[in-house]
Amino acid sequence: MRIRLGLWATLLCGFAAHAGVDQASLADTADGTNWGAWGRTFDEQRFSPLEQINRKTVERLGLAWSLELNDIWNVSSQPLAVDGVIYLAVGYSEVYAVDAKSGAVLWTYDPKVDPQKMRMAWGIRGLAFWKGRVYVGVQDGRLIAIDAETGEPEWSVLTTKPGDNRYITGAPRVFNDMVIIGHGGADFGHVRGYVTAYDTETGAQRWRWYTVPGNPADGFENAAMEMAADTWTGEWWKFGGGGTVWNSMTYDPEFNRVYIGTGNGSPWNHKLRSPEGGDNLFLCSVVALDADTGEYVWHYQTTPGESWDFNSAMDMVLADLTIDDQPRKALLHAPKNGFFYVLDREDGSLISAEKLGKVTWAEGLDLETGRPIEVRGARYENGEALIWPGSGGIHNWHPMAFSPRSGLTYIPTREMPGYYNDEGREPQSWELTSNDPMGLKGFYEDIPANAGTSALEAWDPVTQTRAWSVDTPGVVNGGVIATAGDLVFQGRADGGFVAHDAVSGAELWRYDMGVGTQAAPMTYSVDGTQYVAILAGWGGSQMLLGSLGAQHGWVGRMHPRRLLVFALDGEASLPPSPPPSRPEPIREDDFVVDDEKAEQGKAVFSRLCVICHGTAAVAGGYAPDLRASPTSLSASAFASIVQEGALLERGMPNFPELSTDELEAMRHYIRQQAHYEPSVWSQIAAVWDFLVLLVKMQLAKWGW
Structure with a gap:
């Protein structure tokens, strides 16, 4: 469904000129005019060279305009900005095109999601743009190409199978005239993970790569799957295996490779899906694939034989670093398991790794083998275990940023334990059902508001040390960006939009958005003016956290969902928002x-x-x-x-x-x-x- 609005605004902003987003522009880190991809450019650094808004001028930052989105339940995504137009995906993959200077809505597109897929209430997190088309992954498994000028869909493909457990929440990526998409679903039943690359012009499938092996009796798709099968035991294929690529994918133009971050096992419980042990490749791994063919190049597994939902589906940032006086083509990665990794992009070898926060499941990493040194009992061998971090990880999908100016990585982190109990579950008798998809005893009680904390960490990837840390409210922590103005921007759960000094961490500016957020901001330029934009609204993964998610007082449909855009000397007024409140249970x-x-x-x-x-x-x-x-x-x-x-x-x-x-x-x-x-x-x-x-x-x- 497509709706055209704001025709005059369309004509005034020169809406038809979209030649700027292609292979060359996404490789160009020096031009900050557009925010044309999830990580802005191919390197996924989320760093903008714009510096009009900087340490000295940020105190003048004010609201330029805002757009209320009150019919949308979830606004956890990050917008794109291309040639004076903002594109955003919200709710169940509803796409908006908005004039970047005025806030006038130009068109909207609603893919009308299958109601059965609404049961997986995560919402969409981002878009891709390529040569005049917007690409959106839809929760029901479709990938759709939309004409950026008219809002008309040009093609649509179903990337999953009808009726399966797979769904899409992550942003697609584009490169070499291909668009790549993964999926989620390994937490809900039988799922074998894969990524698929499609032709950007026609939607024709170019290649598909599975992340875990299938039934050996059916043969293996490639040598990588045959190699991986040697690391599994039992009849894992009956459970799917997992390994979904539900979030992070990074294209590297220097090596013409795409790096994919893979997810947890299905079921989580290692002893059930692989009873005699094994590393279970390629779960919880960074995998390098040839971008043109999808052929395996190398991998690094962060959590061998994972049993805790320790996804490696978090950001993979490309950076050129000098380590031990030698230039290194590095990949920076902070998965759920609590370690910060620096990998060599050429061969996937481990350069360094250190604990980012409280980690009790492993003592550290063996730098010779690259393997974690596990703590006895962490795999709940004795029936139960309480470990740090829990399944939410120290760093989750909320994106981090890297500044080549400061040399620091800025990471939204959390500290919260996880309780694991597999009472009564043995490989000989356990069956994968909708009542027990993870192979663990269910946790049904409320999560106290003080069960976890969060922080914004500035981390030096060369020395593997913390440069500074700022406590943030609650446990839900928004994504970040960094700029050449030596600023780090982050939206927070308590409703604050904050700018920090990138070097010291000092808070330099704050704005009350009227509602909390976990969405990442972005920045762009139109006619010489730099803008900073962020979506604010409560809804998404924090909904299942009970009192931990409710502690800030954002209730139901009472509080707004909105797009806020800021510029120096902006003087717009934000529509009023009700104060935080708590629902009162009916007890009489x-x-x-x-x-x-x-x-x-x-x-x-x-x-x-x-x-x-x-x-x-x-x-x-x-x-x-x-x-x-x-x-x-x-x-x-x-x-x-x-x-x-x-x-x-x-x-x-x-x-x-x-x-x-x-x-x-x-x-x-x-x-x-x-x-x-x-x-x-x-x-x-x-x-x-x-x-x-x-x-x-x-x-x-x-x-x-």
């Missing part, structure tokens, strides 16, 4: 909770609803807090929404497969949670259990 009702039904409903809720409505039914973001909704008090009203799809138009998917008994069980669970308040004794017991677990882990480490 005649609903009598059946504890047995509530226990059954907990399992159904955690399987289908937690991703939007929060752990333990404590909403952490855009989706309503069901404890405060009267809907669960009425069996018919509840069924009309959950089973029959009464709110499909508002983004609430339906679940027609649920039985009457399952619906009733969920109602009892929601009402139980509405009345739940932890007592002093239950809190003391939780702390005691935590301390006992730490002692058990230490004893296991000592071999007792």
Whole structure:
């Protein structure tokens, strides 16, 4: 669906001139006019050479204009800016073209996502642009090319298979007249990861590369898959294997290679998918492929035999560094597992690696082998383990930046443990089902607001040391950019948009956006004026965090989703936003909770609803807090929404497969949670259990 708006604005801004984004422009780091790709240029440094806004002038930065997007549930993406037009993808891959000087909407395109794919409520995170076309990956698995001038779709391909668990949230990348896309889904069932390159002009498939081997009886697609199969045991192909490339891909024009960052195993639990051990290539790896053919060149695995959701799907930044007085073509990578890696791009060898924060699953890395030195007990061999970091990682998908001026990498980090328990799950009897896709005991309780912290880290990749660190609010931490004005920009969960001195970390400027964000900003120039833009709004992965996500007080549809654009001496006024607030659970009702039904409903809720409505039914973001909704008090009203799809138009998917008994069980669970308040004794017991677990882990480490 395409809507044309702002015709006069289109004519005035010279909208038809899009010759600037091609192979040459994305390799050109010196021209900061456009922000033409997810990482701005091929190197993914997220560094802009623009310096009109700098340390001295940033205090004059003001709002130039803003655009309200209140019909959109998720605005966690980063816009592009090309030839005076901003392109952004929000919600379920809805694309906007907006005049970059005035904020006038030029056109919109809605791909109309399959309602069944709305169940994976992550939203889209970015776009690609190439020679007059915008490329968007859609949550239901489609890749669509859109005419940048008219908003008309030119071609569409389904990159996944109908009815499978795969979905798209990441930004495509473009190079050599090809557009490459990966997918997610390994956390939800049988998925074998791959990336696919398509012709930018026609959408024809040019090549596809699988990240893990399939069934050996079917033969192997290439020598790399045959090699990888030697690192797996059992019948892994029955579970898919995982390894999805759901976020980071980086093209290297110097070697004509594309680096892909691969994800976790399916299931997470290593002993279930590969019972006799093995590294399980190419899970949690950086893999270099020939850009023209997709043929394997080299790999480096950050977490062999991964068992914790330690994705390597985070940024891969290209930089020329001088290390030990020698020039090195380096790749900088901070995956979930807590280490910061510097790799040699020519052959994938490890140059250096150090802990970026609190890491307890490994003592360090063996620089000779490149392998982590694991701590005994971290693989929950004794049934359970509490380790740092947890599955959220020290660094997640929120992009980092590198400044060639300061030589520092700026990384949004978090510190939060992960609890792993595979009680009752053995390779001989375990089966992959929708109720247990990860092979772990489910965690159903609310996550306290003080369970984790976050920071903006400035890291020196040459010395592998911290240059400075600034605490940031909560545990959800927005992506960053760096500029030649010696500034680092970051949007925050508490609603602040902040500029830091790139060298010292000092806060130089702050703006209240009226709502929190985790989206990354970008900067561009039109007619000699530098602008900085950011999307603000609460919704996305933080929705499932319960009290941890709700702590900032951004509630449901009450708070805005908006695009904000700043320039020096900007004087626009931001529309008012309600102050932070908290939903009040409905506790005065005649609903009598059946504890047995509530226990059954907990399992159904955690399987289908937690991703939007929060752990333990404590909403952490855009989706309503069901404890405060009267809907669960009425069996018919509840069924009309959950089973029959009464709110499909508002983004609430339906679940027609649920039985009457399952619906009733969920109602009892929601009402139980509405009345739940932890007592002093239950809190003391939780702390005691935590301390006992730490002692058990230490004893296991000592071999007792």
